[in-house]
Amino acid sequence: MDPVGLLFFLVGFLIMAGIYAILCLALNVQWGYGGLFNAGIAGFFAVGAYTSALLTAAPAQTHLGGYELPVLVGIIAAAVTAGLTGWAVAKICIRLKSDYLAMASIGIAEILRMVIVNEDWLTNGSLGITNIPRPFDGLLQGREADILFLAFVWVIVAIVYLVCNRLYDSPWGRTLRAVRDNEDAARAVGKDVDSFRLQTFVIGAALMGVAGALSAHYFRFLSPEATEPLLITFLVWVMLMAGGSGNNKGAIVGALSVWAIWSLTEIVTNRLPAEFATRSSYIRMLLIGLLLQFVLQKYRSGLLPERSPGIAFDKDKDKTHG
Amino acid sequence: MMEFINFYLIPGLALGSIYALGAIGISMIFGILRFAHFAHGDVMTLGAYGTLTAVWVSGLHPLLALPVGIVFAVLAVLAVDKVFYKPLRELPTIYTVIASFGVALIFRSLIQLVWGSQNEVFIRGVQKPVVLFDLIRVSLLHLEAIAIIIGVAIALHYFLSRTQTGRSMRAVSDNAELARVAGLDTEKIVRATWIIGGSLAAIAGVLAGLDTNIQPNLGWNLILPMFAAAILGGIGKPMGALLGGMVIGLVEELSSYPWLTDEPLINPSYKTATAFLMMVILLIFRPQGLLKGRLF
Amino acid sequence: MSPLLAIDGLTAGYGGLPIIDNINLLVAPKEIIVVIGPNGAGKSTVLKSVFALTSILSGSIRFANQEIAGIATQKLVPMGICAVPQTRNIFPSLTVRENLDIGTYAAPPRNRAEVEESVLTLFPDLKAKLNQPAGELSGGQRQMVTLGRALMSEPKLLLLDEPTAGLSPAYLERIFDLILAIRQTGITILMVEQNARQALSIADRAYVLVNGRNFASDTGANLLANDEIRRSFLGGSRPS
Numbered sequence: 001m002d003p004v005g006l007l008f009f010l011v012g013f014l015i016m017a018g019i020y021a022i023l024c025l026a027l028n029v030q031w032g033y034g035g036l037f038n039a040g041i042a043g044f045f046a047v048g049a050y051t052s053a054l055l056t057a058a059p060a061q062t063h064l065g066g067y068e069l070p071v072l073v074g075i076i077a078a079a080v081t082a083g084l085t086g087w088a089v090a091k092i093c094i095r096l097k098s099d100y101l102a103m104a105s106i107g108i109a110e111i112l113r114m115v116i117v118n119e120d121w122l123t124n125g126s127l128g129i130t131n132i133p134r135p136f137d138g139l140l141q142g143r144e145a146d147i148l149f150l151a152f153v154w155v156i157v158a159i160v161y162l163v164c165n166r167l168y169d170s171p172w173g174r175t176l177r178a179v180r181d182n183e184d185a186a187r188a189v190g191k192d193v194d195s196f197r198l199q200t201f202v203i204g205a206a207l208m209g210v211a212g213a214l215s216a217h218y219f220r221f222l223s224p225e226a227t228e229p230l231l232i233t234f235l236v237w238v239m240l241m242a243g244g245s246g247n248n249k250g251a252i253v254g255a256l257s258v259w260a261i262w263s264l265t266e267i268v269t270n271r272l273p274a275e276f277a278t279r280s281s282y283i284r285m286l287l288i289g290l291l292l293q294f295v296l297q298k299y300r301s302g303l304l305p306e307r308s309p310g311i312a313f314d315k316d317k318d319k320t321h322g
Numbered sequence: 323m324m325e326f327i328n329f330y331l332i333p334g335l336a337l338g339s340i341y342a343l344g345a346i347g348i349s350m351i352f353g354i355l356r357f358a359h360f361a362h363g364d365v366m367t368l369g370a371y372g373t374l375t376a377v378w379v380s381g382l383h384p385l386l387a388l389p390v391g392i393v394f395a396v397l398a399v400l401a402v403d404k405v406f407y408k409p410l411r412e413l414p415t416i417y418t419v420i421a422s423f424g425v426a427l428i429f430r431s432l433i434q435l436v437w438g439s440q441n442e443v444f445i446r447g448v449q450k451p452v453v454l455f456d457l458i459r460v461s462l463l464h465l466e467a468i469a470i471i472i473g474v475a476i477a478l479h480y481f482l483s484r485t486q487t488g489r490s491m492r493a494v495s496d497n498a499e500l501a502r503v504a505g506l507d508t509e510k511i512v513r514a515t516w517i518i519g520g521s522l523a524a525i526a527g528v529l530a531g532l533d534t535n536i537q538p539n540l541g542w543n544l545i546l547p548m549f550a551a552a553i554l555g556g557i558g559k560p561m562g563a564l565l566g567g568m569v570i571g572l573v574e575e576l577s578s579y580p581w582l583t584d585e586p587l588i589n590p591s592y593k594t595a596t597a598f599l600m601m602v603i604l605l606i607f608r609p610q611g612l613l614k615g616r617l618f
Numbered sequence: 619m620s621p622l623l624a625i626d627g628l629t630a631g632y633g634g635l636p637i638i639d640n641i642n643l644l645v646a647p648k649e650i651i652v653v654i655g656p657n658g659a660g661k662s663t664v665l666k667s668v669f670a671l672t673s674i675l676s677g678s679i680r681f682a683n684q685e686i687a688g689i690a691t692q693k694l695v696p697m698g699i700c701a702v703p704q705t706r707n708i709f710p711s712l713t714v715r716e717n718l719d720i721g722t723y724a725a726p727p728r729n730r731a732e733v734e735e736s737v738l739t740l741f742p743d744l745k746a747k748l749n750q751p752a753g754e755l756s757g758g759q760r761q762m763v764t765l766g767r768a769l770m771s772e773p774k775l776l777l778l779d780e781p782t783a784g785l786s787p788a789y790l791e792r793i794f795d796l797i798l799a800i801r802q803t804g805i806t807i808l809m810v811e812q813n814a815r816q817a818l819s820i821a822d823r824a825y826v827l828v829n830g831r832n833f834a835s836d837t838g839a840n841l842l843a844n845d846e847i848r849r850s851f852l853g854g855s856r857p858s
């Protein structure tokens with residue numbers, strides 16, 4: 001590969017890794033902080049992606065809107081709609097135990113997918129939405145514009161990271177971990193466990209919406225295929241487990257390393273004889289599945305384990321939230 | 323009326339049989355190993371492809387080649403349990419749930435690697451419907467599915483209430499620690515669970531494949547209605563799951579019957595959503611299921 | 619006579635954290651041995667250690683002169699040890715007959731019908747309820763089901779954890795009578811009890827456990843007569 005090609009391969013890699021990093025940070029808020037098993041990441045991602053796409057795309061007959069609003073407005077709206085969806089989901093499912101929450105969240109994500117595929121007037125169905133802008137469009141042309149978008153994505157990653165870190169260290173975060181590690185004790189000292197969980201779920205869902213919006217803007221095109229649960233939900237779970245759930249740096253490292261494996265295997269499998277090349281994505285899926293098993297058995301706490309081992313509940317620590 | 327029976331009731335019962343066969347295994351695994359087995363749909367797919375290969379090699383009818391698919395699926399789940407699930411057994415079950423997601427992915431990618439991702443069919447050409455009394459015209463497959471589920475219901479009831487292994491399985495599902503104290507061989511019971519769950523999943527996979535066609539997402543697409551069925555029947559209650567499967571299948575098919583107006587009650591493209599919706603509603607209002615299963 | 623069960627210097631607990639420390643305890647064949655002590659003293663932990671449900675840090679447990687510390691739970695039933703846990707000790711959705719049947723799976727008795735007959739003679743209340751789910755029975759009847767299940771494999775040693783917990787006084791008397799009747803059939807009994815006074819009155823010998831340590835041990839009668847024990851563990855007043 002020539003140096004320029006390599007550079008742009010790297011740019012594309014880092015953009016996607018950044019989007020996955022946001023998803024991982026979001027899942028870390030839900031699972032790492034709150035112990036909530038969300039198996040419907042793709043659903044919130046899709047809500048965010050479609051919100052921002054419809055608000056910012058050029059007007060079109062084939063779907064709702066195309067309101068040509070600024071990208072930033074689209075992204076904020078994506079966070080709001082995904083957060084609201086998360087709120088509605090959490091409102092009904094938050095009390096469910098982990099396995100049941102997993103089933104319910106997958107179920108809801110699947111219903112959302114069905115709506116996206118079937119409601120042509122809203123989303124143009126499987127044909128998708130085109131002409132989705134990027135921020136600073138026109139400033140740079142062609143592939144150079146990717147570099148600009150890369151910077152944009154990672155600025156957002158940095159913001160999300162800082163916010164998540166603040167949340168972790170705040171009294172709110174401490175209480176949340178206490179709820180995660182010992183729900184009964186938390187309830188016993190009068191914490192409103194359900195409301196803490198609801199907040200966690202909503203924050204995570206909103207961030208997933210932001211990631212969805214970014215991906216729509218990156219590809220400038222959005223169809224139901226972009227919300228394939230395999231590529232979103234599965235991969236993000238593997239990333240977070242590998243990186244270290246409970247640790248925000250771990251979430252980012254997990255996203256980068258697993259996405260690196262995913263991308264590098266693409267390079268390798270593309271060089272296989274044509275007969276195999278068509279099946280390369282299955283080999284990658286297989287590898288990711290095996291990687292997950294390896295992590296679960298040998299590196300359960302991930303590359304960067306959580307800083308403080310799950311703290312025991314201490315009722316004197318954060319009276320502010322009592 | 324005849325239209326209702328031919329196009330909604332019988333297909334609903336047939337679909338219900340497929341769900342029921344999968345849900346029985348899900349419910350048993352949830353009751354005994356205490357985790358939601360998200361790879362169960364893909365076990366169905368494996369059973370379908372195993373049978374398909376046997377059909378290619380032998381030229382037999384799929385239902386006669388079924389034992390090959392069953393053995394294939396059972397060997398796969400036993401291997402997966404040993405390699406991927408057993409090492410996590412002492413940990414919180416959520417790790418096993420995550421592992422089962424990974425296994426679903428592994429199964430599906432292996433299927434795509436070996437068989438490709440194109441649609442395959444068991445039997446080419448249009449099947450003639452069975453005509454009864456000049457009025458009822460239904461597909462033979464649907465009748466076969468219903469006959470199979472009746473047979474399975476009888477065998478399962480006998481197994482669970484009369485045999486030592488069946489009773490031990492119910493005991494572990496009821497109270498695992500006491501079962502251990504009473505000296506029951508938990509690993510043997512776990513093995514029996516996988517063998518039964520895997521076999522029934524393979525049958526379900528073949529029926530589903532006969533009903534439409536065979537493709538790598540065959541089972542995954544059915545996992546949520548099957549979970550719904552298992553929850554409906556009460557987790558850890560295999561007979562309940564069987565009933566739950568029939569109910570979910572019927573509801574799904576009947577939801578697009580023109581009950582109120584000339585239009586289908588629910589747009590057929592949202593047929594599957596009714597099952598998901600039922601599951602979510604159940605989880606919220608009656609997680610113990612209709613038959614009072616276990617609450618985790 | 620060599621003891622049937624000999625616990626020697628046993629330190630055990632959960633997840634590496636010791637709960638009981640250097641416990642010594644002997645059970646001779648055909649004895650009824652009672653363990654009493656305040657709540658949380660580690661009484662259940664002693665029984666669970668015999669049954670390999672704790673992590674054993676040091677010490678030995680010998681059953682019929684064979685070391686059993688660390689032997690898997692499911693191997694103990696065939697050796698002749700049966701246990702009745704303190705709580706959750708029946709299979710609620712299984713019928714009474716099925717509950718009893720489970721007792722025979724790990725160690726099939728020589729003559730199943732005969733054993734069931736003798737168990738039902740001990741617990742005639744269960745006869746009418748054989749086909750009812752055990753979860754529908756009253757507390758006392760459940761206790762009989764779980765005792766019956768344990769007896770179905772004809773054990774040599776029976777471990778009972780608070781068999782009278784939560785029972786009405788009428789049932790309480792009956793359970794103690796039943797325990798004596800079980801011993802009559804030649805079964806050795808090691809039991810933990812909260813109703814210490816009655817338990818001591820049927821005990822051959824008893825151990826008092828405090829804070830995970832041996833505090834006292836003597837014959838049941840001597841402990842009942844001991845002022846200090848009475849004050850601290852039997853609620854003070856002299857039996858009338």
Ligand SMILES: Nc1ncnc2c1ncn2[C@@H]1O[C@H](COP(=O)(O)OP(=O)(O)O)[C@@H](O)[C@H]1O
Binds near residue numbers: 655656661664
């Ligand atoms: N499964 C367990 N895991 C951790 N600690 C336990 C467990 N069971 C009991 N404990 C602790 O061990 C101590 C002794 O318990 P136990 O043996 O049940 O007391 P007793 O039966 O004398 O009332 C208690 O402090 C209890 O909290």
Ligand SMILES: [Mg+2]
Binds near residue numbers: 661662
């Ligand atoms: Mg106790």
